[in-house]
Amino acid sequence: MCGIIGIASNKSVATNIIQSLKKLEYRGYDSAGIATIVNGDIDEKKCIGRVDNLEKILFKNPSNGPLGIGHVRWATHGIPNQANAHPHSSEEVSVVHNGIIENSNELKKNLEKKGYKFKSQTDTEVITLLLTDFLKKFDLINAINKTLEKLNGSFALGIIFKKYNNVVVGARRGSPLAVGYGPEENYLGSDSYALKSMTNKITYLDDGDLCVLTSGKVEFYNLKNIKINKEILTLSNDKHAAEKGDYKDFMSKEINEQNITAKTCIKEYVDQLKQDINLYNFPIKPEIINKIVLIGCGTAYHSCVTAKYWFEELTNIAIEVDIASEFRYRKIIFDSNNLYIFVSQSGETADTLAALDLCKKNKAKTCSIVNVVESSIARTSEFVLPIHAGPEIGVASTKTFIGQMLVLYILAIKISEVRKEISRSDYTNKINELKKLPDLIQNTLNCQDKMQIIAKDFLQARGAMFLGRGLSFPIALEGALKLKELSYLHAEGYPAGEMKHGPLALIEEGLPVVILAPKDRYFEKTISNMQEVIARGGKVILISNESNNIISENVRFTLKIPATDDLLTPFLMTIPLQLLAYHVASLKNCDIDKPRNLAKSVTVE
Numbered sequence: 211m212c213g214i215i216g217i218a219s220n221k222s223v224a225t226n227i228i229q230s231l232k233k234l235e236y237r238g239y240d241s242a243g244i245a246t247i248v249n250g251d252i253d254e255k256k257c258i259g260r261v262d263n264l265e266k267i268l269f270k271n272p273s274n275g276p277l278g279i280g281h282v283r284w285a286t287h288g289i290p291n292q293a294n295a296h297p298h299s300s301e302e303v304s305v306v307h308n309g310i311i312e313n314s315n316e317l318k319k320n321l322e323k324k325g326y327k328f329k330s331q332t333d334t335e336v337i338t339l340l341l342t343d344f345l346k347k348f349d350l351i352n353a354i355n356k357t358l359e360k361l362n363g364s365f366a367l368g369i370i371f372k373k374y375n376n377v378v379v380g381a382r383r384g385s386p387l388a389v390g391y392g393p394e395e396n397y398l399g400s401d402s403y404a405l406k407s408m409t410n411k412i413t414y415l416d417d418g419d420l421c422v423l424t425s426g427k428v429e430f431y432n433l434k435n436i437k438i439n440k441e442i443l444t445l446s447n448d449k450h451a452a453e454k455g456d457y458k459d460f461m462s463k464e465i466n467e468q469n470i471t472a473k474t475c476i477k478e479y480v481d482q483l484k485q486d487i488n489l490y491n492f493p494i495k496p497e498i499i500n501k502i503v504l505i506g507c508g509t510a511y512h513s514c515v516t517a518k519y520w521f522e523e524l525t526n527i528a529i530e531v532d533i534a535s536e537f538r539y540r541k542i543i544f545d546s547n548n549l550y551i552f553v554s555q556s557g558e559t560a561d562t563l564a565a566l567d568l569c570k571k572n573k574a575k576t577c578s579i580v581n582v583v584e585s586s587i588a589r590t591s592e593f594v595l596p597i598h599a600g601p602e603i604g605v606a607s608t609k610t611f612i613g614q615m616l617v618l619y620i621l622a623i624k625i626s627e628v629r630k631e632i633s634r635s636d637y638t639n640k641i642n643e644l645k646k647l648p649d650l651i652q653n654t655l656n657c658q659d660k661m662q663i664i665a666k667d668f669l670q671a672r673g674a675m676f677l678g679r680g681l682s683f684p685i686a687l688e689g690a691l692k693l694k695e696l697s698y699l700h701a702e703g704y705p706a707g708e709m710k711h712g713p714l715a716l717i718e719e720g721l722p723v724v725i726l727a728p729k730d731r732y733f734e735k736t737i738s739n740m741q742e743v744i745a746r747g748g749k750v751i752l753i754s755n756e757s758n759n760i761i762s763e764n765v766r767f768t769l770k771i772p773a774t775d776d777l778l779t780p781f782l783m784t785i786p787l788q789l790l791a792y793h794v795a796s797l798k799n800c801d802i803d804k805p806r807n808l809a810k811s812v813t814v815e
């Protein structure tokens with residue numbers, strides 16, 4: 211992960227670097243740093259923790275250079291301390307890096323033999339010293355190429371030089387990097403979001419690309435060191451969506467926006483007049499699909515597991531679901547009649563991108579479901595289905611989970627209709643039910659106060675469990691993930707029927723157990739599992755669309771969610787679980803938008 215920014219200008223760049231780093235903090239917040247060229251020398255300042263700390267340092271001791279680089283770190287090699295914070299500088303160069311250099315130990319040994327001394331435990335410092343060494347014999351571009359040739363692994367780099375003091379250099383292999391164009395200055399950034407406050411004219415680097423920025427121009431080179439032209443894209447302006455407004459944090463805004471997320475997404479895909487779903491130029495004819503493989507990480511993986519139930523129910527196609535970090539190393543048998551669907555909010559998740567690359571290499575049919583349409587995954591896949599959720603800033607995925615599930619559900623009913631697995635009238639009914647979803651989400655959001663009360667029960671708990679069957683099982687997984695990542699409380703999500711095979715041993719007096727029991731074909735079974743939990747002292751929070759007072763006896767809290775088509779219950783079940791995690795974390799004074807040890811965009815393996 212980590213965030214990179216670079217600016218080549220004629221006026222002081224520190225303020226804009228700091229503002230951009232604040233936007234990039236979602237990628238990492240273990241430390242922050244900046245380097246500029248002041249009076250012909252590299253001036254480096256760095257700190258542990260947030261960009262605010264760096265801003266305070268610069269306030270006391272300004273750095274007024276007309277070009278510079280900045281970094282926010284998510285630690286990989288070396289603990290989060292000041293020495294390991296980026297940039298890593300020598301007398302001659304200063305480097306910021308996102309990615310991992312896999313052969314850094316070997317390179318380090320060679321550099322040490324030549325007499326170079328290391329100040330940090332990072333893999334990045336080998337780049338600084340290699341470059342310093344090559345610059346003794348080669349010009350700028352050749353020294354960079356010689357350095358990059360030595361590196362195994364992934365990187366996005368931003369580099370400034372004492373000798374070439376009017377340029378910022380960027381290079382990409384495996385980690386995202388973009389260039390932005392401004393009036394009388396140019397920018398380098400990990401993503402367009404960091405650059406958007408300065409420009410909406412963007413070029414994305416491809417793997418192997420190198421760029422050289424001055425205040426007046428940008429030059430690109432490919433792997434073979436040949437100058438190339440690259441496309442400049444004009445981005446839409448969704449500045450407002452990236453502001454917190456009156457909300458305390460981005461996560462509460464993003465949870466509360468979910469009715470709008472759903473409305474926007476449905477509008478994008480459902481033709482209101484024809485009562486049909488728009489799906490033009492799909493990469494494979496739905497009639498000939500043998501198998502669909504759904505791939506993602508974390509929350510995105512949970513949307514894939516949910517979709518498995520929908521596709522199986524509706525399409526009569528064999529479905530596989532895989533975690534991207536596992537898929538990429540498996541010995542897969544590819545089939546040209548299979549469809550591989552990659553789900554990712556950021557579109558930059560390294561494992562998901564690598565799994566997609568593997569499919570591309572094997573000429574498999576690929577489609578991605580992403581929020582960031584300019585992302586690497588979107589650009590690499592054959593076909594993109596955007597979720598149209600707008601920027602999601604909170605590290606925990608909330609509205610984008612709803613968006614991912616929506617697109618997957620929409621795809622499932624469309625494929626079902628094309629394959630004639632459901633009748634035209636069933637198809638129209640499903641579309642009509644879908645159109646009611648935004649209002650139902652809004653109604654469900656009314657459980658805020660109740661979830662805040664329920665959250666108090668979790669404060670003394672040693673852990674928590676989330677149980678569900680069928681479509682509620684992946685939502686139990688997601689509820690547990692949200693609680694652990696936000697409140698640091700141990701939580702398990704389980705299929706309710708699996709409890710007796712081991713996890714039931716975890717149930718003890720007072721353990722909070724969230725039971726997801728919509729009135730579907732699993733209802734009675736789930737309620738029996740709930741009774742087994744109650745009999746062992748579990749403190750049950752029952753979430754259901756069925757209000758049956760008898761069932762609720764001995765249950766600590768019951769939350770009723772609106773009734774809807776069985777297939778749509780995951781959307782409504784998700785909301786109380788997001789709010790629960792939010793309120794537990796809030797009562798524990800955890801950092802809601804930036805949970806410890808995590809980052810929004812996971813661009814390392």
Ligand code: M6R
Nearest residue numbers: 508509510554555556559606607
């Ligand atoms: O950007 P992606 O959707 O590919 O990210 C995948 C996971 O890192 C992500 O879903 C993560 O699990 C969530 N932020 C957790 O809330």
